[in-house]
Amino acid sequence: MIDLPTLISDIAWPLVILLAWCIGEYAYGRLKLPRISTYALVGFLLAPTQLAILPPANTDAMLLLANIAFGLILFECGHRINLAWLRANPWIGITSITESCLTFVVVYALSMWWEQPQTTSLLLATLSMASSPAAIIRVINEHRSAGQVSERAIHLSTLNCVLAVFAFKVVVGLFVFQTSGELSQAIYRSGFVILASVLLGIMMSMAMPTLLRLLKRSCHDATLAFALAVILLVSLTHSLKLSPVLAALTFGLFSRHRRAVLNYSQRGFGTLGDLFSVLLFVFVAASLEWRNVQSGILLGFVVVISRQAVKIFSTTMLSHVSGISWKKGIFTGLAMAPLSVFVILVLEQTRHIGVDLVDQFAPLAAAAMAMELFGPILTWLSLRWSHEIPQRQEG
Amino acid sequence: MPIENFKTSHALTMGVELELQLVNLSDFDLTAACPDMLELLRRKPFPGNVTPEVTESMIEISTDVQTEYGPLLGQLLEIRDTLLLAGERLNIGICGGGTHPFQHWSDRRIFPKPRFLEVSELYGYLTKQFTIFGQHIHIGCESGDKALFLLHALSRFVPQFIALSASSPFVQGTDTLFNSARLNSVFAFPLSGRAPFLLQWDVFSTQYFDKMERTGIVKSMKDFYWDIRPKPEYGTIELRVCDTPLCVKRAAALACYLQALSGYLLECHDAPPAEDDYLVYNYNRFQACRFGLDGMIVHPKSYEQTLLRDDIQNTLDLIEPIAEKLGSLSALEEIRQIVLGGNDAGYLRNEYVDRGSVEEMVNAALLRFTQ
Numbered sequence: 189m190i191d192l193p194t195l196i197s198d199i200a201w202p203l204v205i206l207l208a209w210c211i212g213e214y215a216y217g218r219l220k221l222p223r224i225s226t227y228a229l230v231g232f233l234l235a236p237t238q239l240a241i242l243p244p245a246n247t248d249a250m251l252l253l254a255n256i257a258f259g260l261i262l263f264e265c266g267h268r269i270n271l272a273w274l275r276a277n278p279w280i281g282i283t284s285i286t287e288s289c290l291t292f293v294v295v296y297a298l299s300m301w302w303e304q305p306q307t308t309s310l311l312l313a314t315l316s317m318a319s320s321p322a323a324i325i326r327v328i329n330e331h332r333s334a335g336q337v338s339e340r341a342i343h344l345s346t347l348n349c350v351l352a353v354f355a356f357k358v359v360v361g362l363f364v365f366q367t368s369g370e371l372s373q374a375i376y377r378s379g380f381v382i383l384a385s386v387l388l389g390i391m392m393s394m395a396m397p398t399l400l401r402l403l404k405r406s407c408h409d410a411t412l413a414f415a416l417a418v419i420l421l422v423s424l425t426h427s428l429k430l431s432p433v434l435a436a437l438t439f440g441l442f443s444r445h446r447r448a449v450l451n452y453s454q455r456g457f458g459t460l461g462d463l464f465s466v467l468l469f470v471f472v473a474a475s476l477e478w479r480n481v482q483s484g485i486l487l488g489f490v491v492v493i494s495r496q497a498v499k500i501f502s503t504t505m506l507s508h509v510s511g512i513s514w515k516k517g518i519f520t521g522l523a524m525a526p527l528s529v530f531v532i533l534v535l536e537q538t539r540h541i542g543v544d545l546v547d548q549f550a551p552l553a554a555a556a557m558a559m560e561l562f563g564p565i566l567t568w569l570s571l572r573w574s575h576e577i578p579q580r581q582e583g
Numbered sequence: 584m585p586i587e588n589f590k591t592s593h594a595l596t597m598g599v600e601l602e603l604q605l606v607n608l609s610d611f612d613l614t615a616a617c618p619d620m621l622e623l624l625r626r627k628p629f630p631g632n633v634t635p636e637v638t639e640s641m642i643e644i645s646t647d648v649q650t651e652y653g654p655l656l657g658q659l660l661e662i663r664d665t666l667l668l669a670g671e672r673l674n675i676g677i678c679g680g681g682t683h684p685f686q687h688w689s690d691r692r693i694f695p696k697p698r699f700l701e702v703s704e705l706y707g708y709l710t711k712q713f714t715i716f717g718q719h720i721h722i723g724c725e726s727g728d729k730a731l732f733l734l735h736a737l738s739r740f741v742p743q744f745i746a747l748s749a750s751s752p753f754v755q756g757t758d759t760l761f762n763s764a765r766l767n768s769v770f771a772f773p774l775s776g777r778a779p780f781l782l783q784w785d786v787f788s789t790q791y792f793d794k795m796e797r798t799g800i801v802k803s804m805k806d807f808y809w810d811i812r813p814k815p816e817y818g819t820i821e822l823r824v825c826d827t828p829l830c831v832k833r834a835a836a837l838a839c840y841l842q843a844l845s846g847y848l849l850e851c852h853d854a855p856p857a858e859d860d861y862l863v864y865n866y867n868r869f870q871a872c873r874f875g876l877d878g879m880i881v882h883p884k885s886y887e888q889t890l891l892r893d894d895i896q897n898t899l900d901l902i903e904p905i906a907e908k909l910g911s912l913s914a915l916e917e918i919r920q921i922v923l924g925g926n927d928a929g930y931l932r933n934e935y936v937d938r939g940s941v942e943e944m945v946n947a948a949l950l951r952f953t954q
Contacts, residue, residue, distance in 0.1 A: 267609065268609040268610075270608050270609065270674055272608075273608070273671075273674040276671040276672065276674075277671065277672045277673075277674075332690065334607070334614045334615040334616070335615060335616065335618070335619055336616075336619045336673060339673075339674055343674075444609070510672075511623050511669075511672040511673055512619065512622070512623070512673075513622055516619075575618070575695075576615070578615075578692040579692070
């Protein structure tokens with residue numbers, strides 16, 4: 189006899205992912221809504237803590253899968269970052285540092301004023317610095333957007349993501365030191381994790397071209413080989429409790445500058461990338477709890493608004509001097525709205541290494557949820573308003 | 584609206600237009616960067632002229648009216664440096680080459696200018712396929728009659744210019760085996776090919792153009808996509824068969840080669856042009872597109888078969904005295920180098936073999952443009 193509850197529980201995840209994909213296609217086709225917003229909405233509504241259609245996930249396995257998905261997207265982000273551009277136009281780097289630091293200061297001040305504990309405020313501020321390059325690049329690829337807003341949103345979000353990881357590791361190090369009193373553990377948690385993750389990424393970027401040369405493949409496209417390498421790298425850093433985010437980004441960045449070739453037809457890792465992105469965005473939204481969202485909604489809302497205002501202010505102020513119009517400056521800031529994927533994965537990761545921050549972060553959960561849904565829509569709107577998305581009715 | 588009068592120009596003045604590729608430096612595909620480039624370039628005076636082209640991954644530059652090789656090359660270098668500087672600020676690569684080796688036409692988007700939108704409406708996908716990059720050379724003529732004479736006298740030399748400038752061996756990611764695959768895209772347009780054999784401007788304007796206009800097919804000379812067409816508002820003829828070379832030095836040399844050749848033809852050393860010259864026109868044109876300098880062409884008068892490489896060498900010898908008078912001997916030297924060392928199509932193919940991918944081929948073109 190088939191055990192119906194077991195069957196339903198077993199197929200719940202694949203079914204929900206299929207459902208999310210279907211609704212995503214429908215919303216994209218009808219309303220042009222970014223697919224990842226729909227995936228997030230489906231994940232959040234059907235989560236174990238909301239409608240409970242999804243069973244509580246085996247978090248470690250799901251977290252690894254989500255990290256692989258995230259790793260693939262981050263590898264692509266790293267691969268698209270042109271360090272030579274930062275040298276040729278230093279205003280890009282200056283914009284990045286300005287908007288990240290200002291976001292940190294403003295959110296920290298707001299949170300302290302809201303009478304949150306200092307550690308909470310520090311972590312809230314560091315995580316607010318980061319935009320989600322994953323969400324931004326998915327929207328850009330999905331809508332075939334091209335232009336300065338797209339290009340700068342990718343570069344600035346990747347840079348602020350790296351800055352946020354650094355800041356976050358430092359704050360977590362402080363947190364560990366305060367709670368455990370062990371300096372060595374604190375240093376390990378921050379400095380070593382950063383260094384080791386970056387080194388692993390660099391090593392992988394050196395190993396892959398050598399391996400491909402040894403194989404003497406007739407096909408020039410190395411996309412599949414790099415996808416497999418990302419999966420290996422993420423699994424390795426995940427298991428060693430390092431930072432898959434930094435490792436994958438570094439791998440992408442160094443591969444690009446070592447002239448590794450990714451085929452143009454495989455942008456975003458093609459179908460594999462699409463598959464993983466459904467899974468990633470459903471999973472991260474499903475790990476948010478309405479209880480948390482509800483209790484932190486007010487501060488979360490204030491954080492979202494002020495963070496967005498600071499980002500728009502910084503990119504606009506520095507737009508003309510960096511070579512674009514004021515208008516495109518505004519849209520670049522707006523396009524950097526997405527926040528969630530990175531933050532949620534980092535929070536999950538932190539819980540995984542024994543520091544449970546999720547429950548303390550109701551405002552962040554609220555901000556993350558809001559931006560999970562609306563962030564990609566704001567990115568899409570800014571790309572549309574800046575005319576970087578092609579018109580549908582074109583000959 | 585009837586065609587305007589042919590404006591008188593100083594004979595043998597010249598101007599160059601280059602259509603250039605705008606490349607994404609991450610994946611080396613074309614990118615719709617023209618609006619951002621124009622926005623940035625508008626902030627300072629441009630050393631020449633810069634305009635959008637039919638799709639947003641293209642940008643067109645043009646020089647002022649020039650008379651000599653040195654100043655022409657000087658202006659082209661200045662334009663190139665200005666473009667490269669703007670490209671650096673915006674993370675956009677700029678290069679020559681008649682086709683982008685792997686772009687997909689369906690990814691292109693039409694630049695939102697009324698004429699481009701109209702053309703796109705009329706020609707459908709052909710317009711996006713028209714994301715190809717050519718060099719147009721204008722030669723000043725004293726009258727409409729002289730312009731038409733020169734236009735038809737030059738027809739026998741069209742294959743030389745195709746072979747010398749050819750830089751479009753790959754299309755949609757595949758080696759076409761052509762040296763200039765770009766011209767196949769031009770041929771798809773119904774009003775492409777050669778101009779009708781008329782030698783008097785009056786006859787051309789009152790009989791041919793007016794009739795064509797009454798048919799409703801054309802509104803202006805811009806609607807003709809001929810290999811060489813008269814441009815009455817500038818007082819020039821415009822040679823349109825060249826692929827954009829990979830570097831501006833070659834573009835300047837091609838212009839001066841045409842200038843000296845035009846000077847030679849206007850001196851009427853050869854038999855005058857005739858309708859029958861066009862019997863071999865399309866065949867010779869194909870040979871040049873397909874085989875480049877190794878193409879075998881048929882002389883329109885003697886029907887003698889000649890290797891294009893040899894034909895160019897002979898022409899170079901004939902026009903050398905005129906080039907000397909015009910101050911463009913260095914340009915002829917550059918043309919000799921192409922004949923000996925091969926055209927840009929051969930260079931790109933070698934890069935593909937050496938570097939192993941179409942993306943790296945674009946990277947090689949980007950580097951070549953800076954040299």
